[in-house]
Amino acid sequence: MTQTEKLGKEGEIWAVGGGKGGTGKTFITSSIGTYLAQKGRRVILVDMDIGGANLHSFFGIDRPARSLTSFFETGAALSDLAVRTEIESMSLITGDIHSLSAENIKFSQKLKLFRQIMKLNAQNVIIDLGAGSHGNTLDTFLIADRMIIVIAPEIIAIENMYHFVKAALFRQVKKSLKEYGLKEIVQHVWDRRERYGVKNVKDLIDYLKDAYPYFGAILDRELGHFRLHLVLNMVRSGQDIQLGAAIKSVLMKYLGVPVHFSGYVMYDDTVWRSVRDRKPFMRNYLSTGTAKEIETLVENIVLARDVTVPGGMS
Numbered sequence: 001m002t003q004t005e006k007l008g009k010e011g012e013i014w015a016v017g018g019g020k021g022g023t024g025k026t027f028i029t030s031s032i033g034t035y036l037a038q039k040g041r042r043v044i045l046v047d048m049d050i051g052g053a054n055l056h057s058f059f060g061i062d063r064p065a066r067s068l069t070s071f072f073e074t075g076a077a078l079s080d081l082a083v084r085t086e087i088e089s090m091s092l093i094t095g096d097i098h099s100l101s102a103e104n105i106k107f108s109q110k111l112k113l114f115r116q117i118m119k120l121n122a123q124n125v126i127i128d129l130g131a132g133s134h135g136n137t138l139d140t141f142l143i144a145d146r147m148i149i150v151i152a153p154e155i156i157a158i159e160n161m162y163h164f165v166k167a168a169l170f171r172q173v174k175k176s177l178k179e180y181g182l183k184e185i186v187q188h189v190w191d192r193r194e195r196y197g198v199k200n201v202k203d204l205i206d207y208l209k210d211a212y213p214y215f216g217a218i219l220d221r222e223l224g225h226f227r228l229h230l231v232l233n234m235v236r237s238g239q240d241i242q243l244g245a246a247i248k249s250v251l252m253k254y255l256g257v258p259v260h261f262s263g264y265v266m267y268d269d270t271v272w273r274s275v276r277d278r279k280p281f282m283r284n285y286l287s288t289g290t291a292k293e294i295e296t297l298v299e300n301i302v303l304a305r306d307v308t309v310p311g312g313m314s
């Protein structure tokens, strides 16, 4: 599938992942979508947290009339599964509630799903991913034009996130070289990385480019869209925000891909209150500082720009 096949020319797929559960991926997905829709964009949200689907709850929807279950079980067309939300110009494709996990999706179903996601009639398709680094989750992340990573300032979330993005990048490298018969070489070098002086994915890519100059250009092209937009959620202090900038540097150093620290969102009790009261956050709490932080991070993602870190380096 090429970029031009995706959502026509003006449309973009955004995916929100990050490896760990409970960092606010689904909240951020719902908020980004609402903000873009309220700015007049046609938005479709897709809940790809197979088995743990709860994006609908952030819109006060109890039992969605339709869900991805129909896609998997009866072959229903994806575009027929979108349900309206109370936000005009935004609809939602609810996740599969019955399957146990992302592992249950068959390869052929996955390809069909991706093809249909790319054909959805929207200016922004925003995909909410589940936790973990399963291949299906990584592949979904990799079809996105904008790769958004949500983390919380805690060590486990950061470790899981690093594992997630590393696995996604490694998978992209293997995919890129697969059709040239080099997938095994990538794995071979990685499995013996000490012997090759390869310490991380950046070293691996550099090694491959050196050893196979012809494939360097292919890698550059195929990895061209691999650009991370980092969102730090549940922030409680200025020190936490500084951490976002540090994480960005570490990711760039060890992965060798562009990373933007797009924004941060403070920990705010209004968030869970909005879910409890069934009031979509970005519709009902627009005057809060948290809503402003979300506006800023979406604008930064659109412009591939970094957030200004208060009182410190960027």
Ligand SMILES: Nc1ncnc2c1ncn2[C@@H]1O[C@H](COP(=O)(O)OP(=O)(O)O)[C@@H](O)[C@H]1O
Pocket (backbone or CB within 6 Å): 020, 021, 022, 023, 024, 025, 026, 027, 028, 233, 234, 235, 265, 266, 267, 268, 269, 271, 272, 275
């Ligand atoms: N910035 C925040 N402040 C306070 N609570 C938050 C914030 N972001 C998310 N939450 C709450 O944390 C919980 C987990 O969020 P969720 O979006 O479901 O995480 P994930 O999708 O990563 O598992 C939810 O109860 C949500 O309301």
Ligand SMILES: [Mg+2]
Pocket (backbone or CB within 6 Å): 025, 026, 027, 049, 054, 128, 129, 130
């Ligand atoms: Mg979630």
